[in-house]
């Protein structure tokens with residue numbers, strides 16, 4: 258059985274009350290006996306993680322502890338690379354791990370394109386996560402103009418090399434997750450075709466192989482993100498090199514978030 262990564266990026270959505278409501282209703286839906294998700298999770302074949310805004314991280318972690326929920330994980334949407342200091346408004350990976358969270362999105366397209374984050378900053382963030390015990394979920398992908406010009410693989414290669422080259426395999430082994438997210442597919446309702454997602458994920462794995470070797474490349478999870486929903490989740494998740502999905506809009510409701518997994522599980 259293939260392990261599936263189902264990640265939900267809430268972006269700037271949900272108050273503490275909304276977060277609590279989501280987690281409790283997720284618990285009910287996920288633990289429903291007929292679905293069998295608890296067994297699949299216990300066997301290690303499911304990683305379900307939500308990425309609430311910073312304000313919700315500690316509250317969500319506490320709720321998981323109180324409700325004894327070990328089948329849902331919490332991650333941060335961003336970090337700054339410094340550990341502490343005069344960086345008003347920023348949050349360090351040390352602070353993220355202090356909340357009990359061990360994952361953070363790095364280089365999300367909204368960070369790159371709305372907040373102007375460049376490749377050097379993103380590379381520093383990856384390194385800072387790794388030295389503070391936080392798994393970076395490295396997001397990368399081309400804009401529409403680049404795809405139309407046939408530059409997708411070139412852009413993907415440049416972004417991956419810039420973020421990962423120079424790291425030692427022992428530093429990253431089982432500590433990095435990739436999320437290929439074509440910018441034109443994020444929040445637009447227009448997902449990449451499953452074969453296109455497969456092509457780029459396969460290519461990303463080949464790049465990992467050139468940097469870190471085949472063994473590491475095969476065990477690094479590679480997710481696809483961009484308008485994933487229950488109606489297209491299965492076709493994306495059955496692709497050989499698509500290990501999981503990073504979901505924005507559809508992760509805000511338990512029914513659509515878990516519906517992606519439901520559609521994959523009901524594929525036969």
Ligand code: PEP
Nearest residue numbers: 443444482483484505506
């Ligand atoms: C995202 O925010 O990473 C994302 C993929 O968003 P959406 O699913 O809404 O396209």
